[in-house]
Amino acid sequence: MTTAAALAAPRDPALGPRLALTLVALVLLWPAVQIAEFNPLTLLEPKNLSAMARFLGTFFPMALSADFLHLVARSALETLALATAGMALAIALGFPLAIAVSESLSISRIGPARGAWLGPLARAPVRGLLILMRSIPEIVWALLFVRAVGLGPAAGVLAIAINYAGMLGKVYFEIFEAGDTRPARAILESGGGRVNAFFYGVVPVALPEIVSYSVYRWECAIRASVVMGFVGAGGLGQQMELSIRMLNGGEVSTMLVVFLLLVLVADVISALLRKVLR
Amino acid sequence: MKLLLADARIEFSGGRRALDGVALEVARGERVAVIGPSGAGKTSLLRVLGTALRPSAGSVAIDGADPWSLPRSALRRLRARIGAIYQSPPLPPRQRLVTAVLAGRLGAWGFWKGLASLVYPADIAGARAALARLEVSERLFDRCDRLSGGQLQRVGVARALYQRPELILADEPVSSLDPQLADLTVGELNREARSRNVTLVASLHAVDLAMKWFPRIVGLRAGAVQFDCPPMRVSQAMLRDLYATESGEIPTQDYRPLERPQPGPRAASGSQPLCR
Numbered sequence: 001m002t003t004a005a006a007l008a009a010p011r012d013p014a015l016g017p018r019l020a021l022t023l024v025a026l027v028l029l030w031p032a033v034q035i036a037e038f039n040p041l042t043l044l045e046p047k048n049l050s051a052m053a054r055f056l057g058t059f060f061p062m063a064l065s066a067d068f069l070h071l072v073a074r075s076a077l078e079t080l081a082l083a084t085a086g087m088a089l090a091i092a093l094g095f096p097l098a099i100a101v102s103e104s105l106s107i108s109r110i111g112p113a114r115g116a117w118l119g120p121l122a123r124a125p126v127r128g129l130l131i132l133m134r135s136i137p138e139i140v141w142a143l144l145f146v147r148a149v150g151l152g153p154a155a156g157v158l159a160i161a162i163n164y165a166g167m168l169g170k171v172y173f174e175i176f177e178a179g180d181t182r183p184a185r186a187i188l189e190s191g192g193g194r195v196n197a198f199f200y201g202v203v204p205v206a207l208p209e210i211v212s213y214s215v216y217r218w219e220c221a222i223r224a225s226v227v228m229g230f231v232g233a234g235g236l237g238q239q240m241e242l243s244i245r246m247l248n249g250g251e252v253s254t255m256l257v258v259f260l261l262l263v264l265v266a267d268v269i270s271a272l273l274r275k276v277l278r
Numbered sequence: 279m280k281l282l283l284a285d286a287r288i289e290f291s292g293g294r295r296a297l298d299g300v301a302l303e304v305a306r307g308e309r310v311a312v313i314g315p316s317g318a319g320k321t322s323l324l325r326v327l328g329t330a331l332r333p334s335a336g337s338v339a340i341d342g343a344d345p346w347s348l349p350r351s352a353l354r355r356l357r358a359r360i361g362a363i364y365q366s367p368p369l370p371p372r373q374r375l376v377t378a379v380l381a382g383r384l385g386a387w388g389f390w391k392g393l394a395s396l397v398y399p400a401d402i403a404g405a406r407a408a409l410a411r412l413e414v415s416e417r418l419f420d421r422c423d424r425l426s427g428g429q430l431q432r433v434g435v436a437r438a439l440y441q442r443p444e445l446i447l448a449d450e451p452v453s454s455l456d457p458q459l460a461d462l463t464v465g466e467l468n469r470e471a472r473s474r475n476v477t478l479v480a481s482l483h484a485v486d487l488a489m490k491w492f493p494r495i496v497g498l499r500a501g502a503v504q505f506d507c508p509p510m511r512v513s514q515a516m517l518r519d520l521y522a523t524e525s526g527e528i529p530t531q532d533y534r535p536l537e538r539p540q541p542g543p544r545a546a547s548g549s550q551p552l553c554r
Contacts, residue, residue, distance in 0.1 A: 111330075180368075186364070186368040190358060190441060191355065191384070192385050193354075195389060195393070200377065
């Protein structure tokens with residue numbers, strides 16, 4: 001390359017930072033793999049392979065007696081109801097929290113106006129609350145609420161509501177900020193309030209993402225409700241815990257198939273909603 | 279609304295100056311066109327007048343009061359009386375025209391009426407009338423993303439008209455319209471301003487449009503007012519200076535040659551190149 005050509009095409013200034021970032025990611029990843037004692041080759045050792053095969057072998061034949069299927073259907077319905085009620089509460093809690101921490105809905109940020117420094121100060125405790133809600137795993141919330149409202153699905157509903165509201169609040173807020181924030185800002189700049197700016201300026205921009213993420217979370221809630229069933233919060237999980245304890249692999253595999261179907265349904269609903277909202 | 283800027287400066291982090299000491303006084307009901315090359319600070323000027331941007335130095339007064347020392351609620355009420363039109367209208371693609379236009383009055387309506395209007399549009403007739411003035415009313419229940427750029431820009435204008443503000447700030451309101459529709463739109467803004475004694479400040483790319491419709495032309499260059507004159511006294515030399523083009527090209531619609539009104543006797547003397 002001649003000097004003239006080098007002058008004509010300057011080097012991309014993003015090259016350095018990109019290389020550095022890749023290097024940092026690799027350097028950070030290595031100790032993580034070490035600490036997690038991750039060695040894929042152990043999976044392929046004959047001793048371990050046969051142990052896994054034996055475990056999976058107990059899953060067959062599947063339990064298909066009418067009595068058991070009836071029981072599973074009831075539990076599945078309970079799980080579905082638990083996850084749905086929990087999600088509804090989580091959404092109702094998550095939206096106001098997301099609106100509260102959203103910077104693009106801050107009126108004092110325009111200008112910036114007098115007292116604009118108060119905004120981040122007021123948002124900080126709400127962000128802290130969101131972190132608290134989602135950093136404590138739902139199973140711990142479930143253990144807490146089982147003590148308050150007793151064994152059964154109600155504890156699971158509350159656990160999902162609190163834990164998922166923390167996650168939804170954070171992700172909703174990130175969805176709001178990632179989209180086009182000018183419509184909301186234009187409404188604030190013409191004297192509109194925060195909530196109206198949200199409904200007129202943010203929702204129409206972010207709705208498909210909000211819906212698709214919420215449905216995905218609902219799917220996660222169905223899975224989470226199983227884990228919580230292990231600590232007595234009802235639904236399929238409680239049933240699965242019994243079957244595992246009684247070493248009845250056939251029943252476990254039947255319930256896993258029901259599970260697969262539930263997640264499949266969630267997937268279909270998500271795809272349908274996305275199509276409708278496009 | 280009455281506007282007053284004194285030595286207004288906007289400095290962004292990094293030291294770039296968008297406004298470099300602008301003094302401007304606009305009386306109630308006055309109609310002002312701001313022209314100047316791209317990057318001259320036209321948008322910043324309009325945003326300062328619309329209380330969307332706070333000057334880093336100097337002062338701004340709207341109806342005699344500094345908006346930035348008003349209490350929160352008073353500032354919001356003030357903003358509800360200012361209608362802004364943007365070069366690319368900030369309308370959500372999925373929103374229907376009727377909702378987008380009605381959103382203009384959110385500042386005046388308040389919380390509950392705003393929410394109720396999402397359930398059923400509060401003023402379909404009003405939205406339709408505003409859109410009709412810009413010849414897009416037949417799309418009332420269409421979504422914004424079904425419109426062309428030019429139609430969308432007119433929806434943005436319709437929203438500002440529906441707001442019934444006392445100050446209209448239009449930032450390149452006709453940049454994606456053909457000359458005929460541009461004329462209709464700028465004309466509609468001027469009619470609104472004249473009939474309701476509304477103050478109108480518009481930045482325009484096309485000098486001929488500015489000269490045709492506005493009794494006062496402000497030339498902005500490098501964040502400073504270069505001239506502030508009635509169109510009669512804006513000379514070809516002043517425009518060439520403003521745009522500082524070697525070819526002597528002055529931006530007009532479709533590059534049509536600029537037809538200037540006959541200069542009056544005072545302009546011919548050239549004793550006062552900056553007019554004000």
